Amino acid sequence: MRRLGQIVVVGILLLAGFNVFAEETATKDFDFGRPDFQAVVSMLSMEGHGTHDVSNCSVKKLYYDEIAEMMQKGMTKDEVIDYYVKNLGEQALQAPPQKGFNLTLWITPFVLLLVAAVFIVFILKKWRNRSIPAGETSIAPEESETEQEILSSMIEAERKKYM
Template identity: 50%
Template sequence: MKRLMFMLSVLLLFSSQNVFADEEISHNTFDYGDPVFLETVNMLSMEEHGTHDYASCSVKQVYYQEVAGMFQQGMTKDEIIDYYLKNQGVQALNAPPKEGFNLTLWALPFTALFLFSFFIFLFIKKWKRNAAKGLSTGSANLDEMEEELYASLIDKERKKYL
């Protein structure tokens, strides 16, 4: 009886190891270098672990295994992205989608920079025009009497120091 129990436990032990070995084989058969897989995984933020090294980051390894499992189940790239968007929201993506309010947020800084540059250009152009008008009209409108007055003041000051 003891032998039978021992044999059954050994048999159960070996059969369970084969199950785990089969999982390892199926896990290792997925091509992690597939361009569609890499594109999908690179779109995910992975809870801010997306830039970490795969070998040392357990969170990134879990995401890779989840996405690989989804591909093996027959899900497409868009279905996987939708799954993460439903579960985690827009924070699941590295970059928000360029539609709706997010599109406004993408375009607003460039529009503001363009408008600011345009108004600075107009201000400088107007400033130059007014400066050029001020110099030409200011010297042309002096009367002869003012010129004589300035000339006499200059002569008087010059005679003081000679």
């Protein structure tokens, strides 16, 4: 009886190992360099492991094998992407689709920067126009006539010294 139990356990382990081996060889025949496969892989974030190296990251390996298996079954690029979006939501993608509310989120920062720049230019022009009243060209205060006469006589005296 004990012998029979050992044989059953060994048989189950062999079948499980064969099943894993069969799945592994099925994806080994798959061309991971296919353009449609690479397009799908580049669009998925893979739970934050999308930028990791395949040789070092077990999560990315699992995603690669799963995507390869789906594509071997005949699923197209769009069907694979839709499968992940349906199951994991839009966070499954590296970048959200650029439509609807997401498009607003893409555009809003640039619009705000443009509005802020226009506002700053408008305020600076307004401040500049306030600091120099109309008709004045210099910032120095006006001199009285007597001060001008004294200054011109001093300049004349200095000029006569050197003539």
